[in-house]
Amino acid sequence: MTIRTRKRLIERVRKRVLIRLALAGLGVAFVMVAGAAMFVLWGVYNVSALQQHTEPVYSILNTALDRSISQRAEEIETPPLDDPAMAEQGLVYYRDKCVQCHGAPGVSRGDVGKGMTPVPPNLAHTADNRTPAEIFWAIKHGIKMTGMPSWQFIYTDEEIWEIVAFMRQMPRLSPAEYQAQADASRSGDSIPAQATAERQYTVKAGTILPDPERGRLAMYGYACIACHRIPGLVGPRADVGPPLAGIAERRFIAGVLANNFDNMVHWLRHPTQVDPLTAMPDLGVTERDARDMTAYLGTLE
Ligand code: HEC
Ligand code: HEC
Incomplete structure (x- = not known):
């Protein structure tokens, strides 16, 4: 056997070993993913509040x-x-x-x-x-x-x-x-x-520009996400109220109030004053928080 053929042989064996290892790795990964999927989909995990972690x-x-x-x-x-x-x-x-x-x-x-x-x-x-x-x-x-x-x-x-x-x-x-x-x-x-x-807030009024990122977080803080789908926020995808994507482009807020910055601030703070029959509750939103949230809503496409 020449040195060349021996080298070729070693190379072939090595390739085979590598392929097997790769296949075995894929197999293990597949079993793990399938196991995790089954764990989730079959509801194996007990979410009872009385079932403490180990x-x-x-x-x-x-x-x-x-x-x-x-x-x-x-x-x-x-x-x-x-x-x-x-x-x-x-x-x-x-x-x-x-x-x-x-x-x-x-x-x-x-x-x-x-x-x-x-x-x-x-x-x-x-x-x-x-x-x-x-x-x-x-x-x-x-x-x-x-x-x-x-x-x-x-x-x-x-x-x-x-x-x-x-x-x-x-x-x-x-x-x-x-x-x-x-x-x-x-x-x-x-x-x-x-x-x-x-x-x-009123002390500093006029000096604070609304902060859309703070407004985004405020919408978690006031649990807006429990009723609305809001782009950029993760939540239960509930449609108790309308989805808020593209809200700034709508002509009216809740169908009754002309859609502009100040009116949106007013709506977020006192929806039941705007429309006594609305299903959106007053949430005790402060002026500053409403301005920040309005700024964020304005960025939604
Ligand atoms: C709805 C129930 C609830 C309310 C209301 C609540 N907390 Fe908590 N708090 C918790 C739970 C649950 C934890 C986390 C327990 C853990 O450590 O795993 C926690 C943790 C904390 C911690 C961290 C403790 C530590 O050392 O890990 C502090 C500090 C705290 N709370 C303060 C407050 C204060 C102050 C208030 C009122 C403004 C408040 N909490 C209201 C449920 C609550
Ligand atoms: C309990 C559920 C609920 C919560 C919480 C809630 N909303 Fe609403 N929201 C509604 C409903 C229902 C409407 C539709 C009101 C109507 O048309 O009279 C609405 C309407 C709106 C509108 C007008 C939408 C349009 O198409 O004109 C905006 C904007 C809005 N909500 C933003 C918010 C923000 C921001 C928060 C958090 C501060 C919030 N909502 C919290 C239920 C809720």
Whole structure:
């Protein structure tokens, strides 16, 4: 056998081995994809809220959550939080919006918070384990797939910092102290969240140009996606209201109001004032959020 024929032989064998390996790889990939498809389509996965993940999956998810929050909180600058008035105001927001899920000193979570998976954690000691910036980030952005809502279209940054200031006091509050403060502020003249957000916007009015990207996120924040299909947003593809593609090109809003920027802002804030019979509810949209959302709607083709 000459050297040449031997080389050719080796080459042929190598090719065959490579082809078999490639086929085997394809086979394995196919089985995996088919397995995953069957897992999904046959409904093997139990989505019951009482069926907790296995211990390893649970701890992987928790690590991912911890890392995700701390990475994203790194850039956030923490303002001074020691003013007792801040914590006092934060308590009001906490009492109104958070207790139902997280509970408070001496107060049980409500029925919604009891049956959720993952269970909303007791936040009494969160301020010992997380930095203020991390807590701020979690409140502002919410946590996907856990039921923790994003609060940035309900509270301004300043208001969220007040909640953080309160959470730092929480470990030291006895149930009786919490109750006393919560009751005291109930009878007082605390400003509802929307009103403060509003006031803050009008102060800066004229200087803020509407921000379409913020408007896009706001449409998740107000759950517009629960009723409308909106290009650029992922959701249940519901048609409770009309799809909003090309909305800026329509002549009338909801068939009754001439379609321009100011009227759209007005519609988004007070649809039932425009048309008392409309099925679109008033959602407590602030002026700023409505302007940002209108700017985004204007980009839709
Ligand atoms: C509908 C229920 C619900 C409401 C209302 C709610 N949360 Fe949550 N929250 C959750 C759930 C669920 C988690 C995530 C649990 C986990 O860690 O897996 C969470 C997580 C958090 C975390 C991160 C905790 C950590 O260390 O991982 C913070 C901080 C927080 N919530 C604060 C708040 C504040 C402040 C409010 C009120 C403005 C609030 N939450 C309202 C359900 C809720
Ligand atoms: C509970 C369901 C629901 C929610 C939530 C909702 N909408 Fe609507 N929306 C409707 C319905 C229904 C109509 C049709 C109203 C009519 O014609 O009277 C409508 C109409 C509209 C229109 C006018 C459409 C047209 O063709 O003239 C716009 C724009 C709009 N909604 C935007 C929004 C935005 C932005 C949000 C979130 C801030 C939102 N909607 C939240 C149900 C909803």
